[in-house]
Structures are given as C-alpha cells and as structure tokens.
Amino acid sequence: MSTFRTSLRIVAAHRVIILVYLLTLSMFGLLMGLSVTDTADEVVDTHAxxxxxxxxxxxxxxxxxxxxxxxxxxxxxxxxxxxxxxxxxxxxxxxxxxxxxxxxxxxxxxxxxxxxxxxxxxxxxxxxxxxxxxxxxxxxxxxxxxxxxxxxxxxxxxxxxxxxxxMKHTASAELVPQEATPLPRSLLVYAQFSLYPLTAFAIVAVSTLMTSLGRRAVRSRLSAAPVSGWERGRGLMGSCLVVGLMGWAWILCLGVAVFGRGYLVSAAPLLGVVAAALGAYTLVPVSLGFLLGQLGLKENAANVIANIGGLAMSFLGGAWISTDLMPAALVTVARFTPTYWANRAMTGASEVTSVSADTVLPLLTNCGVCALFAVAIFSVGLAVGRTRARSSL
Structure with missing residues (x-):
C-alpha cells in the first residue's frame, strides 16, 4: 500500500478540518484586509x-x-x-x-x-x-x-x-512617483492576519494525519507493504507537504484575488516575496504537526496547541501589533519565533520603493531564516520518531 496515497485518503476523510480551520478562519484575515483603506495615489486637500x-x-x-x-x-x-x-x-x-x-x-x-x-x-x-x-x-x-x-x-x-x-501664498503638493509600485496595505494586513488560520490548519491537519497513520491497523498494513522504510518516510513527507501546499495556495490565491489583482504585473517581484514568506512560514506548522504526531498526542491536544500556539506566535511576531510598539525585551523574544521573520519579509515587501537585488535579497533572507525553524522542528520530529520506534521493538 502506498503511504502517500493512504495519507491523502486520510486527509480527504477529515475534510471537515479543511472547511473549519482553513476556509472559515481565513475569513478572519479577509475581513481585516477589507477594513483597511489603502492610500490614494493623489494629494487630496481636505476641508474641515x-x-x-x-x-x-x-x-x-x-x-x-x-x-x-x-x-x-x-x-x-x-x-x-x-x-x-x-x-x-x-x-x-x-x-x-x-x-x-x-x-x-x-x-x-x-x-x-x-x-x-x-x-x-x-x-x-x-x-x-x-x-x-x-x-x-x-x-x-x-x-x-x-x-x-x-x-x-x-x-x-x-x-x-x-x-x-x-497665508495666501501656499505651495502646491504632489506625490513623487516611486520606482516600484508598492503593495497595498490591505494585502499586507490580510497576509499578517492569515498566519494564525494557516498555523491552526496545518498543525491540526498534519497531526491528525500522523495520529491516524499511527493506529495499529493502519501501521500494520503499511508495514506489510513491500516498500522500504525510506519510501514510506518519503511518502509521509510528501503527504505532509501536500497539506501545507493546500493551505498556502488557498491563503495566497484568496489574497491575490481580492487585494492584489492589479499588482500581478507592476509588483510581481514583491508579490513573489509575500508568496515566499507565506510558503516558508507554512513549513513551520507542518513540521510542528509532524512533531506532535510523532509524540503521539491526541487530536484534542493538537487542537489546543494549534490555536494557542498560533495566537501566541502571531502576537509575538508582530502580525497583529507592530513590534515598534512592543517593549525591547518582548522584541528580543519575538526574534526567536518564525512569525517575526515572515512578517518582517512581508512588511519589507510593502515598504520598498524600488525593486533590485539589494532590496529583494534581504527579504528573501528573512524567508530563509523562517524556513530554518521548520527544518529544526522537522529534525526533532524525525529523532522522536526513531526513538519511539526503537523503544517499541
């Protein structure tokens, strides 16, 4: 039996998780983005x-x-x-x-x-x-x-x-055109507030998959299949990445469709940075769900960790409150969260005035730092799985 196909069937059987954690919670970020008024491209003289x-x-x-x-x-x-x-x-x-x-x-x-x-x-x-x-x-x-x-x-x-x-001698004002079209603030706010539903969905979906695969009947059938342990591990990793890809694609496509349709050509590199930041961050909850599954935690415990952990990381990373308003000690703690680096990359993409290697590469570096958190957590999950496998022999 193919581990990859079996895993996808398990995910499909738990499609309620997709509807609740991904589709429903993503409306939270959508509403926050719609509540933001983007800056106009002209100077308006207001009369109070x-x-x-x-x-x-x-x-x-x-x-x-x-x-x-x-x-x-x-x-x-x-x-x-x-x-x-x-x-x-x-x-x-x-x-x-x-x-x-x-x-x-x-x-x-x-x-x-x-x-x-x-x-x-x-x-x-x-x-x-x-x-x-x-x-x-x-x-x-x-x-x-x-x-x-x-x-x-x-x-x-x-x-x-x-x-x-x-006082009659007033100066006229005009906006100085920028070299690059800045991304709308509504898209940034949407992406920031979508980190929590992305976290909750990926952790719960992957941990549920791991729990289902760990049941004795399923584990026995997979072990009896004529495939090597490397192939089973590769299939499991692929299915976890597919779960993360689903969440990443939905969040990104929804944001671009609602807030970024007019920037696909004029600000394509900056949209690419936002996509890379969301993708790098998606790997973190996927690896967390993998770790929780390796630890053998039940679905209720995974739900609690997903929701509380997602809220905590979003807050500490500056997704909801700017780190400029946080105490210095709290900002120091925030640097040890993947949300901080993903949010830093997305915020930078919405603030740059020109697109060049000097401006884009530092933002992609932040995405790489965020991805390193996923690599570290996934490595711990692999170590835990090997330890439990040896102890069960």
Whole structure:
C-alpha cells in the first residue's frame, strides 16, 4: 500500500478540518484586509468643518475667523455650553475655536514685550485628523500676526492684513512617483492576519494525519507493504507537504484575488516575496504537526496547541501589533519565533520603493531564516520518531 496515497485518503476523510480551520478562519484575515483603506495615489486637500466662538470682537479675532472660513467649511455655533457639548458629542464640527475676551490686546502685549502668546480654547474632533490640521493652521496664522505686531506695525488691522496676504501664498503638493509600485496595505494586513488560520490548519491537519497513520491497523498494513522504510518516510513527507501546499495556495490565491489583482504585473517581484514568506512560514506548522504526531498526542491536544500556539506566535511576531510598539525585551523574544521573520519579509515587501537585488535579497533572507525553524522542528520530529520506534521493538 502506498503511504502517500493512504495519507491523502486520510486527509480527504477529515475534510471537515479543511472547511473549519482553513476556509472559515481565513475569513478572519479577509475581513481585516477589507477594513483597511489603502492610500490614494493623489494629494487630496481636505476641508474641515470649523466653528469660531468669538468673545473678543477685536481685529485679531475677526481676522482669524475669516482665515478659518477660507480654509475650512464654517458652521454657525451658539456660544452656550449646551451647543458646544452637542457639537462635540455629535461630531458635527471637526474644529471649534473659542477666542476669549481681551485676546487681541493680550496678543499685542505679548508681541511688544516678547512674552508667551495668550492661550486659546479649542475642541478637536477625535475621529478625524482634519481638526488637528486646522489647529496647526490657526497657530501658524496667529504666529504671523504676532510677528508683524512685534516687528512691523503696532496696528492690529495692519498686522492682520499682512498675515492674510502671507497665508495666501501656499505651495502646491504632489506625490513623487516611486520606482516600484508598492503593495497595498490591505494585502499586507490580510497576509499578517492569515498566519494564525494557516498555523491552526496545518498543525491540526498534519497531526491528525500522523495520529491516524499511527493506529495499529493502519501501521500494520503499511508495514506489510513491500516498500522500504525510506519510501514510506518519503511518502509521509510528501503527504505532509501536500497539506501545507493546500493551505498556502488557498491563503495566497484568496489574497491575490481580492487585494492584489492589479499588482500581478507592476509588483510581481514583491508579490513573489509575500508568496515566499507565506510558503516558508507554512513549513513551520507542518513540521510542528509532524512533531506532535510523532509524540503521539491526541487530536484534542493538537487542537489546543494549534490555536494557542498560533495566537501566541502571531502576537509575538508582530502580525497583529507592530513590534515598534512592543517593549525591547518582548522584541528580543519575538526574534526567536518564525512569525517575526515572515512578517518582517512581508512588511519589507510593502515598504520598498524600488525593486533590485539589494532590496529583494534581504527579504528573501528573512524567508530563509523562517524556513530554518521548520527544518529544526522537522529534525526533532524525525529523532522522536526513531526513538519511539526503537523503544517499541
């Protein structure tokens, strides 16, 4: 009896594992990728909704009110606590500026004496960066007025007019084209969050296969077949690789079909790096499943290890949280996980600005380091299998 064909029949008999661990869990990465908005290829000038509560009525306050109305969409707002609370709670206005009484005089006095400028009250919408940008523009405008009051004129109206003229001279912005088309961030996020379902599927499928092959009836039939131990081992290894190939092909094809269809030509080398990273990482859970099967663990234990281990490796490797946000000690630990190196290769492929040997080879080196983890684990599995075989004689 061919070990390879028997193994594939066993995998086919446990097709529920494929449906649950591969197809269903892969939707987790798909949803995370769809939730990401890719950066546009053009510069968009955003206009935030603004409101000014002027309690001063000076030339300076009227000037900054006109300026904010020219760079944003001015909205009326009553000067009451209820109106301010409603506008903030309902997120109707991105930026609210409250100018206290006597602000114009205080700004003029600080310009003459060289002191600190008076403070303003602002309310910035937490759901958008447009409000923060308007706050930067307000500060820049008032700094212009203060500079003119301190160096050119003592007349606030004259200083406001000079600031208005200066702020009209703006520079246009455009994106500098890159030598290589960067991969979309949605594809990177999908690949990162697909490492967990890939881990869970491969470990459970391979360990289940190993457990089934280890049963006395199946083992006796395989041993009675006129094939050498090397051929049986080669067939077993081939069947394990087929399981991993199934998981790798599904995750990669789904990601390319949904997120990378427009990059098959323009960013083919970078897609190749992502495919190599996923392929190198797939070998790790395959070898882990092989090891668990050699240890004789039951299916329930393999399920627990697959799920907890997959979650832990995804977290430590920076697939869910960037390693830049982790403590240094945790990053040191992460370097001893295959997820770290696979994620490093995929992240690098999404950030490079040019495709050359100098940029691609280091990424492929990371894939090679990830594959070394699989080689080490598979070697341990072979040693465990030989030890158990000798002890059973």
């Amino acid at each position: 909704t603004v409101a000014v509560v002027d309690r001063d009525g000076s030339e300076v306050s009227r000037g900054v009110t006109r300026y904010l109305g020219s760079v944003g969409e001015a909205r009326p707002l009553k000067d009451s606590r209820q109106a301010l609370q409603d506008a903030t709670a309902q997120n109707r206005i991105s930026y609210i500026l409250i100018i206290p009484a006597g602000y114009g005089q205080s700004l003029q006095a600080s310009a003459r004496q060289g002191g600190k400028p008076p403070a303003l009250e602002t309310v910035v919408n937490y759901e958008s960066a447009a409000g923060s940008l308007m706050d930067v523009r307000t500060t820049s405008y008032l700094e212009q007025v203060r500079t003119y009051l301190g160096t050119v004129t003592d007349d606030p109206a004259r200083a406001v007019a000079l600031a208005d003229a200066a």
